[in-house]
Amino acid sequence: MNTFLHNEIAGKEEHSLYQSFNNIYAIHKKTTVKKWMFGILLIILIILFLPWTQNIRAKGTVTTLRPEQRPQEVNNIIAGKVLNWYVKEGDYVKAGDTILQLGEVKVDYMDPELLNRTKQQIDAKTASADGYNNKAATAEVQVQALTQGLQLKLNQLDIKLKQQALKVQTDSMDLGAVLNELSVTQRQIDAAKQMLDSGVISLVDFERRKVTYQNTLAKKLGTENKLLQSKQELINLRIEKNSAEQEYTDKISKAEGDRFSSISNAASTAADISKLQNIYANYDIRNKQYYVLAPQSGQIVAAKKAGIGEVLKEGDMIVEIVPDHFEYAVELFISPMDQPLITPGQKVRFVFDGFPAIVFSGWPAASYGSFAGVVVASENNTNKDGKFRVLVKEDPDAKPWPKQLRMGGGANGIALLKDVPIGYELWRNINGFPPDYYKPATDTKTDKAK
Structure with missing residues (x-):
């Protein structure tokens, strides 16, 4: 049956006058399916060897690098x-x-003349401190005067003591002379008595010599009394010297006490002045606030x-x-698995919210509407969502970021990693392997320079 139909069709197709017959029964026509299949396979094979840029995608927000430039x-x-x-x-x-003017609500600061009254207290305390300082200076002058008076008094008494000592020495010598004279008169009176008994001299001569002896004896007693008086005066001078030293010492001690008391009061007043000045400065600063x-x-x-x-x-x-002047940056939040792949100096591409873009993540050069950035820092601690924060600044060698960006705006980041063949990238994703770890070229150059 099939052979018959084939022969029947084959016999008629060459002589058919109908175009539809020729279109349906294309037995002798040549097909291009094989060429298309081989071409598609060849294209797929070539695509597998095309370069593909590995990347990490993360979302973030627009911010600034410096804290003082943030809201x-x-x-x-x-x-x-x-x-x-x-x-x-x-x-x-x-x-x-x-921006705003405030009014006072605390009772302690409601006095409109608070600064003037505090200033008056400071002036009064300053005058008091000056008085204490002057009193201390006067006491010091008094101490110096008393010290000089004591020195003069002691010098005067020392001279008197030397004079009195010489007088005692003189009286002592006088007493020695009188004693010698008394000894002579004693021998003379003894000799005269013998001579009177022998009848050599008269009673008148004997009485005369006896009077001489009595006078010498009286002279001895007077000289002894004079010597004792001189010694007593020497002792009195020594007592007077000790009394003068004690008197002047008491006066000097009292003056020194007054001086130290004045210095102490001046120091205490100075502390009060410092405290009042501090209060005054606080009031002044508070008024400015x-x-x-x-x-x-x-x-x-x-x-x-x-x-x-x-x-x-x-x-x-x-x-x-x-702030109206700030340096834009983007903070990205990446997963812990991708955190080791992020290093300072790494390139990042951004798509900002509100700006149209066509992105080919594996071919960043072919993307439209994306902007370049450079990783500045990667924090070592996670946030409450368990992700790491990465700060990215504008790449100075690439197209500048839009001036219309605003703080807090969204951004989709694509961290560019290593260039690998597409076949390798497909194989990596099928097996669930992470992207290849690498260091940016800038870091390598820096290490070589070091």
Whole structure:
């Protein structure tokens, strides 16, 4: 049956006048399926050997590298009530512009003349300290005068003592002379008595010599008394010297005590002055804190307080400032398995939210709308989600990042790793192997330079 139909068709196809017959029964026509199959296989084989850039994909947000360039809160230093607002949300301010005026709410600082009264206390204490210092100086002069007076008094008494000592010596010598004279008169009176008994001399001569002896004896007694008086005067001078030393020592000690007491009072007053000056400086600084100033230039956002008369506590947030000058960066959050593959200096491509892009992750050069970055730092601790934070800055050698970026905007990062064949990358993904670990070329050059 089949042979018959074949022969029947084969016999008629050459003589058929119908085009449809020729289109349906294409027995003798040549096919190109094999060529297409071999071509597709060849193309697939070539594609398997094409280079593919391994990468790590992660999401992040736009931020800055420097902490002072990030949005910051403006807090009040002192407690107070709102008196006047000088800005509104969305306004741009410069560093030092007034944001808010506060009024006092604490009773201790409500006196409008608080600074003047404190200054008067400082002046009074300063005058008191000057008085104590002058008193101490006067006491010191008094001590010097008493010391000099003591020295003069002692010199005077020393001279008197020397004079009295010489007088005692003179009286002692006089007494010795009188004793010699008494001894002579004693021998003479004894000889005269013998001579009177022998009748050699008369009674008148004997009486005359006896009178001489009596006078010499009286002279001896007077000389002895004089010597004792001189010795007594010498002792009195010594006692007077000791008394003078004691008197002047007491006066000098009292003057020294007054001087030290004045110095102590002056030091205590100086401490009170320092304390009052500290209080005065604190009051002055507190008065300046009534006006809250912008710490840097930027835009005012997120005002937490409103109205007039509302009370603020110490440290309460007033507004938030977004700086107008900052260096863009992106913080990416990568998984712990990819963290060892990230090193400083590594290249990263970004697709920012709001900017159209066509991305070929394996061929970054062929991507459109992506921007280049360089890894600056990789933190060694994880966040609450168990991921590591990586900071990436703008690549200075590539296309600059858009000026329309804003803090907190989203970014999809592609960390570029090693270039491998597509076949190897497919085999790695099928087997679940991680990307190849490598170090950027910049690190290698740096190591060689070191």
